[in-house]
Amino acid sequence: MKLTVHTAAAASFLSALLLLPCSALLATIPLLLFLLLCITAPFCPQWSFYLPLISKSVTGNRGVALTFDDGPNSISTPIILTLLQKHKLQACFFVIGEKAAAHPELIAEIIKQGHSIGNHSWRHDNLLMLRSRKQLCLDIHNTQETLGRMGVIPTVFRPPAGITNPRLRYALKREGLIAITYSCRAFDGGNKNITDLAQRILNRLQDGDIILLHDIPLNDDTEQEVWARELDNLLTSLGNRKPVVEPLEKLIGQQVMRKKRKK
Numbered sequence: 001m002k003l004t005v006h007t008a009a010a011a012s013f014l015s016a017l018l019l020l021p022c023s024a025l026l027a028t029i030p031l032l033l034f035l036l037l038c039i040t041a042p043f044c045p046q047w048s049f050y051l052p053l054i055s056k057s058v059t060g061n062r063g064v065a066l067t068f069d070d071g072p073n074s075i076s077t078p079i080i081l082t083l084l085q086k087h088k089l090q091a092c093f094f095v096i097g098e099k100a101a102a103h104p105e106l107i108a109e110i111i112k113q114g115h116s117i118g119n120h121s122w123r124h125d126n127l128l129m130l131r132s133r134k135q136l137c138l139d140i141h142n143t144q145e146t147l148g149r150m151g152v153i154p155t156v157f158r159p160p161a162g163i164t165n166p167r168l169r170y171a172l173k174r175e176g177l178i179a180i181t182y183s184c185r186a187f188d189g190g191n192k193n194i195t196d197l198a199q200r201i202l203n204r205l206q207d208g209d210i211i212l213l214h215d216i217p218l219n220d221d222t223e224q225e226v227w228a229r230e231l232d233n234l235l236t237s238l239g240n241r242k243p244v245v246e247p248l249e250k251l252i253g254q255q256v257m258r259k260k261r262k263k
């Protein structure tokens, strides 16, 4: 897909250039196709159009990896940690910088339990990719700085809402980050639609998938219980699965974070 989209973009741009001397009207057709690809690409990170992006195993490891986005918080993070401990599974938490700043104790607990941390931007601004390069860099840097003070230097970044842009490549390079998305999700709307969550993941799951789940509290205690039960069921099935659940680093072939001495 990556090669096809890049080839289509190059071919349409070249065609527009070649047609321009003959007919400006005809040249607009491939030009419009080129522009359409450029506009659509930020919403299709799997194309890796603007920057290299990993969404599933690239190492040949056929295991699956668990990732939890948008935390930490004092309600759902402890539930996830308890369940991961119960099922002896490892996960990567793509955290929001300002939430991490408010809950350093949860970041410490995630690390203590052997999980890893990725950068998921400072405040999950869904329009982040429309901001200036300076703002984008600052957002990502602030999160790295905050986590760094807690002894964690992520080497992976997951863009909010999975949207990318050409400026992201520069911002990530500055921080030594690579972009990671996912290949299996339940379309849970950020824990708003949790009915049959486990089954929806299991129905879609393929070897080598990076699974997206959310670390977001639910509306009330009843929903919280349903969600915890769904997660428990999912982890039970994943715990019995072959190939097994692997740490994210095994699927992407590089480290997810470095540890450093706290300031």
Ligand SMILES: [Zn+2]
Residues within 6 Å of the ligand: 069, 070, 120, 124, 160, 161
């Ligand atoms: Zn998110």
